Amino acid sequence: MPIDGVVTRNIASELKSTLTGGKIDKVSQPETDEVILSIRNKNENFRLLLSASPNYPRVHLTNTNKRNPINAPMFCMVLRKHIISGKIINIEQFNLDRIIKIYIECYDDLGILSNKILTCEIMGRHSNIILIDEKSNTVVDSIKHITSDMSSFRQIMPGIAYKYPPKQDKINPLEFNCDDLMERISKNTQDLKTEKFIANNIEGISIFASREIINNAGIGSGFSILNLSGEKTDALMDSVKAFIQKIIDKSFEPCIYYDDSHATDFYSFRLRYLGNFKSDSYKSISETIEKFFYNKDKADRIKQKSADILRVVNNNLNRCLKKLSIQKEKLLQCSSKDKWKINADLIMSNLYSIKKGDNNIKALNYFDEKGSFIDIPLDIMLTPVQNAQKYYKIYNKYKNAEKAVKVQEEENLNEIEYFENQLINLQNCTEDDEIEEIRNELVSQGYIKKRKKTASRKRTQSKPLHFVSESGTDIYVGKNNVQNDFLTFKLSNPSDIWMHTKNIPGSHVIIRTSNKAVDQKVIIEAASLAAFYSKAKNSSNVPVDYTERKNVKKPSGAKPGMVIYYTNKTIYITPDDNVISNMKRIE
Known part of the structure; x- marks a missing residue:
């Protein structure tokens, strides 16, 4: 459900009562279209999130911490210059529109007291965050610049007078x-x-x-x-x-409505027409919005940040599939190689009856159980022996080609498996670091060009998913190849149980055994995780192989995440959200 004027009034009312009189201590911009203000008011610390995301624009108080870029964006620097240490003197909504205005009292470069208005327009893909000088009503800067080429009615650029969005012919x-x-x-x-x-x-x-x-x-x-x-x-x-x-x-009575276990709608009032849906009420509209949008927005941003990697993986996968089609066609041609050898052998066995200048020979095919006769074309310019050598040469050509293509096909199939695994890894990623690990891996494999070195913070290795079964057993799930290799060959012990979907791209799963026997219920829970975090997530009766970790090996020169294993057992499982939700997840 989009944020309308009613929800915006609820937000503005809550922010006004909570933040008015507060001091802005810190400004950060963790995303290109998102700003977070740290505010101190009435001996409490608050974090105000302002988002101009085209898909999930919103304004609300948040408890979420986000990592900031090492180099602050320009809009963030402008906000720090103008409103750091500023005092919030009022927060109001413009009419009943989706516009929230935050009035800030601050000192300019000359030490003169001035007022700025931080305006948040919550309007889908037209959303914006704009800093305005109240006295002159001019735009100081905005998170999105709107030029005359983009809009003839309304430009949002530094130094231009601020104008409200076009007024619609509606009743206030x-x-x-x-x-x-x-x-x-x-x-x-x-x-x-x-x-x-x-x-x-x-x-x-x-x-x-x-x-x-x-x-x-x-x-x-x-x-x-x-x-x-x-x-x-x-x-x-x-x-x-x-x-x-x-x-x-x-x-106001903010609440979220659920269809099964999925949040489908929220609003500032209880809606009777949604009475058949399960609902949860909240005291705060900020808490409501954060709970409703957090996972949706996070997934959307991960999708945006991985879009270029996804394109590279899909392009390479399509290339490999085309190559596989050509290889299959070539092997089909080579499958008839024996007929050329038979022709040559029959010519050699009938040399006595062939004269130079004959254009064909009808010979008994003693390789055929029925003893049939076959016609063998001959080149009239060649001797019988030369004709036989010609057919032997064609046979050897196809034989050698078949041998080479089979090697290439095996390499190509391994590459296809690698890229299909990367597609699943991209689906499973939930953090920026995990996306970067996949990017760096593809760079090291030569599929992506290495970026020019820029200043960046040292990245720590991302952590795999950690679940605890109902019986208290630790289960780990890798979300990319770096995590899979770490899980299998560094974190786990030789006696732990290793799991993976059989011949299906997916995550490595480790059951911590602590050198004790594992009951069947834990095996089922871990197999459910292996199936859920695989390409067969929406399938039924998914085969999952499991064995002791000591039986899993990494071949020399194998790509990240690729392993071989033996002496395994197989369990067939249908992924079940309820089984997974009953397991405790350790953050």
């Missing part, structure tokens, strides 16, 4: 009058659903909120506004007024 609910809405209904000629009409004509009301309004009015979803009359019109007016009164009174 904070100044609501039933007559205005009735007039619009009477003048309307479009065959619109009632909920769509309400969302189109009242500012700050999203389609989700308008569905609640018509549900409370007893009007069915999809009912045309053209058919509205009499009692239904009165019921709609009463429902709109009641909903707007809740907005004015700020009677």
Whole structure:
């Protein structure tokens, strides 16, 4: 559910009561479109997240720590210059629009007290964070610059006067009058659903909120506004007024709605039309938004940061698959090599009956159990022996080609397996460091050009997933090849149990045995993890091999993550979210 004007009012109200009077101690910009302000107020520390992400724009208090780039972006430097040590004197929403304005009192370069406005526009891909000088109403800087080439109506560039986004012809609910809405209904000629009409004509009301309004009015979803009359019109007016009164009174009750175990929607009010969904209520809208968006936003950013690696892996995988097709075709051609040797052998066995100048010979094929005769074409310019040598040469050509292609095919199949594993690794990655490990691995293998050296912090090795089974046994899951090799050959002991999906790309899984026997339930739990973190995640009866770690070896010269093993057993498992959710995960 997108953040609408009602949710924005809830956010602004909460931030105003929590942060007004606070001092800005620190400004950081961990992402290109995200800023975090560290604020001290009433002997408490707060972290305010401002995001202009095109997919998940939002403003809320957060407890999440993010790693900052070693070189601060320009917008971050501008904010540090102007608002560090500044005092927040007010936070307000513009009308009932998705715009939050943070008024900051600070000193300029000359030591003169001045006011700045940090404006957050929460508008999908048009979202922005803009620092404005209040006195001159000019833009100091913004996290996204909007030039005249991008918008002829409104530019956002340093030194340009700030202008609000284009105003829509909608009713301001904070100044609501039933007559205005009735007039619009009477003048309307479009065959619109009632909920769509309400969302189109009242500012700050999203389609989700308008569905609640018509549900409370007893009007069915999809009912045309053209058919509205009499009692239904009165019921709609009463429902709109009641909903707007809740907005004015700020009677917020933030909650998240779940479909099965997945969060599907959230809102600042309880929505009766979603009564069949499981819901959780929260005291804070910030807590609600963070819980709803955190994993979605994190997955989206990981996807963006791994996009170039994914493209390289897919391109190389497609190249290998095309090469495999050519190799299969070549092997098919070589499979008929024996007929050339038979031709040569039959010519040599019938030399006495062949004369130079003959263009063919009909010979008994003594290699055929039925004793059939075959016609063998001859070159009239060659002697019988030379014709036989010609066929032997063709046979040897195909024989040698077949031998070489089989070696190339095996190497190509190993490369295909490697890239398919990398696709699974990219899906399993949840941290920036894990993406960088895959990038560095591909650089070392020669698939990606090495970047020019730039200043960067020393990276620590990422950690594999750590689960604890219901019986208390530690289970580890690798998320990329670096983690897989670390798990298998450094972290684990020879007596530990090693697991991997059979002939299917996936993660290495280690069960810590502590030199004790492992019961079957732990084997099933670990096998569920191996299947879940593999290409067969959505399949059933997935074969998972397991053996003692001492039976797993890494061949000399093998690519990262590639191993061989023996004396294994196989268990067939269907990945189950419930089994995995019952296991405790150690962060």
